[in-house]
Amino acid sequence: MKPLLYITPLRALLFGLTLALFELLTYLASDAVMPAMPVVVGELKAGPEYIPHALNLYLLGGVLLQWLIGPLADRYGRRPLLLTGCAFFGLACLGTFWVHDIGLFNLLRLLQGIGLGFVVTVSYPALNEAFSEADAVRMMALLANIALLSPLLGPLVGTLMLQWLDWRWLFVAFAIGAVVAWLLLYRLMPETLGVERRDGSRLAFTPIHLLPLLAGYGQLLSNRRFVAGSAALGLVGLPLIGWIGLSPVLLIHDEGLSTLAYALWQLPVFGGLILGNLIINHIADRHPLPTLVRGALWPYVAGLCLMVVATWVWPSVISLVAGLSLYALGLGIANAVLYRMTLFASTQSKGLVSAMLGMITIALLGLGGALLAMIGAGASLLHFAVAASVAGGLALWPLWSLLRARSAQAAVMP
Structure with missing residues (x-):
């Protein structure tokens, strides 16, 4: 692996791992608290219907400022913006230690989610600008593999910490982690804009002008690819987000499982996700990107179908988790490839593209997760299986459109 920037391979690797650490923290901030949510809503005198809000508001917070973060990163550079986002995330986590009202708790969850917006809008483009296509896909898959440990480890970590600590100290731990990530970013993160690259090119800073900015977003929305x-x-991630948000209700509140049993049932689901990321990391340079996506659709669709059929025939946690795990395998293979294909579907600045990409993606995840809760997906295992499968099936149309547009573009290229 050779970075496009004039930095050593070791520093490039450590830079990627530091991005993974910050991303891990932003996901842990939602996942580790989920087993604590029954306790949180009880202490703050709220009902169980507030449990999925902890995740959905966090995701919506990730959308709030992405429209501005991306252009700011294009104007002032990736490095200062990511350092700012890391500090903001740490302060929002620390403030949760003193809350005594569910409204303030939800507000801070929204603010914490802004940290996720910095990850999506700043760190992902920086990574893709620092490495070639094959290496960038590998690094994206590696980062996803590390970061996606958070839904797997998050419930376990949260459950174990709750055995000895109050839930408030979970957020103090996130704040401490943010300090560590900030120091590492300050030491290791290179600037990818305004510097000469190994191929002689130089990515320029982009001034902020409101009308061209709005026109740029408009052009992106007119870009079908x-x-x-x-x-x-x-949409491909919506069944997984629904599971993260509603599994405390389904497993702890409805099925009466312990928080430890709840955490253990996350292992096969996120194990499938991690396996998918390991597979794409191994085969990324062997096949064209559309071929990789088509291959990922087999376990993706099979998992959604298995989830409905198995849960209908034999309503049980194991039936639901079996289908979810197979679906997650396909998701893990497709996710990094889809991000790369979408990021480079436009020639506009990558900060602008990643901002709009993040806003659309996270808005769909946050609003979709809230909609799943509103329509009663948490009423039973079968209700969730059907609702999540329908949500995941909605992704097939845009996937087909993207692959068709990519094939058409390849056909006209000389």
């Missing part, structure tokens, strides 16, 4: 890719990225 970009819109299809963004919609696909949001």
Whole structure:
């Protein structure tokens, strides 16, 4: 692996791992608290219907400022913006230690989610600008593999910490982690804009002008490949987001499982996700990107179908988790490839593209997760299986549109 920037391979690797650490923290901030949510809503005198809000508001917070973060990163550079986002995330986590009201708790969850917006809008483009296509896909898959440990380890970590600590100290731990990530970013992160690269090129800073900025967003929304890719990225992850948000209700509140049993049932689901990321990391340079996506659709669709059929025939946690795990395998293979295809579906600045991509994707995840809760997906295991499978099936149309547009573009290229 050779970075496009004039930095050593070791520093490039450590830079990628530091991005993974910050991303891990932003996901842990939602996942580790989920087993604590029954306790949180009880202490703050709220009902169980507030449990999925902890995740959905966090995701919506990730959308709030992406429209501005991306252009700011294009104007002032990736490095200062990511350092700012890391500090903001740490302060929002620390403030949760003193809350005594569910309204303030939800507000801070929204603010914490802004940290996720910095990850999506700043760190992902920086990574893709620092490495070639094959290496970038590998690094994206590696980062996803590390970061996606958070839904697997998050419930376990949260459950174990709750055995000895109050839930408030979970957020103090996130704040401490943010300090560590900030120091590492300050030491290791290179600037990818305004510097000469190994191929002699130089990515320029882009001034901020309101009308051209709005016109740029408008052009992106008229780009069918970009819109299809963004919609696909949001919809393919919706069954998983629904599971993260509603599994405390389904397993702890409805099925009466312990928090430890709840955490253990996350292992096969996110194990499938990690396996998919390991597979794409191994085969990324062997096949064209559309071929990789088509291959990922086999376990993706099979998992959604298995989830419905198995849960209908034998309503049990194991039936639901079996289908979810197979679906997650396909998701793990497709996710990094879809991001790369969508990010480069437009020639506009990558900060602008990643901002709109993140807004569409996270808005679909946050609003979709809230909609799943509103329509009663948490009423029973079968209700969830059907609702999540329908949500995941909606991704097939934009996926088909993206692959068709990519094939058409390849056909006209000399």
